[in-house]
Amino acid sequence: MKLSKKRIRQWGGSLTYHTFILLFGFFMFYPVMWLIASSFKEHAEIFQNAHSLIPNTFRWQNYVQGWRGFGGITFGTFLKNSMIISGTSTLGQIFTASMVAFGFARIKFVGRKFWFRLMILTLLLPGQVLHIPQYVLFNYLGWIDTFKPLIIPGFLAGAFHVFLIIQFIQGIPMELDEAARIDGCGPFATYVRIILPNIKPALITSGIFSFYWSWNNFMQGLLYIQTPRKYPAALALQLFSDPQSVTHWGAMFAMATLSLVPVFIIFITFQRHLVEGISTTGLKG
Amino acid sequence: MPRLKKGKSIKRVRSLEYDNLAGYIFISPWLIGFFAFMVIPMIVSLYLSYCRYNILTPPQWVGLQNFKDIFYNDPRFWQALKVTFTYVVGAVPLRLFFALFLAVLFSQKRKMVGLYRTMYYIPSLIGGSVAVAVMWRQLFGVSGALNSFLIKTGVLETGFGWNVHPRTALLSLIILAAWQFGSPMLIFLAGLKQIPASLYESAAIDGANRVQAFFRITLPQLTPIIFFNLVMQTINNFMVFTQAYIITGGQPFDRTLVYVLYLFRTGFTYNKMGYASALAWILLFIIGVLTAVIFRSSSYWVYYESGGDL
The missing domain is CATH 1.10.3720.10 (MetI-like)
Known part of the structure; x- marks a missing residue:
């Protein structure tokens, strides 16, 4: 019994640790992901629903246009x-x-x-x-x-x-x-x-x-x-x-x-x- | 932390014969750069700071006039100092707090720690780039991601110009600086590894919990590194330019006019090179005071003195 209790506590600790790091990491990484997502968005979509990380359609066209x-x-x-x-x-x-x-x-x-x-x-x-x-x-x-x-x-x-x-x-x-x-x-x-x-x-x-x-x-x-x-x-x-x-x-x-x-x-x-x-x-x- | 290998190798250098010619040939690239791009420019700069100079006509000696004007007739100088100090006082503690906090988390032996550490360093890697500055401007802009999110969740009704409003513009720059805590984090991590495990073991025997161990062992053991990071970060953040130039351009009402931006504008936009040189020397004086603090405390974080004859 004692051992399993210890085991559970370790598991809980690990879970908290990784959840926290990943959650905090998400906030830290959000700007970078947002930049990449925006590079694929349609013009109108960049300003409406600006915070979303997943573009409605992937517009590779942006890269072609920018490259010019x-x-x-x-x-x-x-x-x-x-x-x-x-x-x-x-x-x-x-x-x-x-x-x-x-x-x-x-x-x-x-x-x-x-x-x-x-x-x-x-x-x-x-x-x-x-x-x-x-x-x-x-x-x-x-x-x-x-x-x-x-x-x-x-x-x-x-x-x-x-x-x-x-x-x-x-x-x-x-x-x-x-x-x-x-x-x-x-x-x-x-x-x-x-x-x-x-x-x-x-x-x-x-x-x-x-x-x-x-x-x-x-x-x-x-x-x-x-x-x-x-x-x-x-x-x-x-x-x-x-x-x-x-x-x-x-x-x-x-x-x-x-x-x-x-x-x-x-x-x-x-x-x-x-x-x-x-x-x-x-x-x- | 910087450390030179102690002992043996240094002593062996002593046994070598002097070779002045080879020595100076080998260090000549640095010597040339030091004189051509540092010493001479500094002398020229000192001279220019006593002149009126617009690069097109020869410099005109005006004595202490530039310095008098700066201290007595230039409210923008004082504004720039105020903005820069506010920025530094806001950004540095935030950066160091996050750096230390995550370094402590990443010093634990757990799965994936190496990957996490790498990921958390990425903002520092790209933070100084134009791409990130441009992105930041949009992120906090009127129709940017932050507003979009706040409107969606019902906090705001219409967009708020975070980086154009006088009360929040500087804050958006401070957050950008705090975001880049990767380098001090890695330095803290290296420092944490140096703390002997035996200290923690004996604390555990004495019945100390983790929080007590942190405040009684970790923190005191880390003070030299905290201090080192503090001074390096202060100097670094004092020099902020690109972000302010691109994200806010010093606006609104000079609320984000950081010192280097003001220096840049004075010299290269208004062509007042003499005046700007005087501003640069005042900046150097401020940095010099900070540097003096580093050297007075060198017994804590020394590199060369502990290492040998260099």
């Missing part, structure tokens, strides 16, 4: 622009951040501690403070209305990524480096042959974050890109959704949903790395 974009430029162009910007800057970030991380973690040089602390300090410096002088600088360099202001800073090792990779390099035994040195490897060969192959998980984590931030970065596009043909997806979506000019709401929701698809695909593929990245660095809100 505006001013003769398809949404494909905007997605391609975002891919170029985010893809290139992410590759640059992975390469340079791992280099810098190797330098800090494995090479002894004068001023190492000083520069490292300075780098940690810059993690706390909000980028927004620098927008105006950076704009002046990029304007002076003639970079306005090009992808350069969105890509080139990615090739200069962001402090967050360096920090994340250093954490990982610290876990690789020094014996490997020493063995390489005895075999006649210099620092560069050690980096390429020993460290790089061993820090793949950290590179993936860093790459995911870099890609997300670049993909979602609306402000940079707003500041630097002027020609519609060069718009990244985030900027195009914002113009597309201007409340004064939207005529086709279904198409707008369809493109909003579409712009999140790359983010979801990467998240689902690499989610374990992402969770670990946040837990170990304690950074990024």
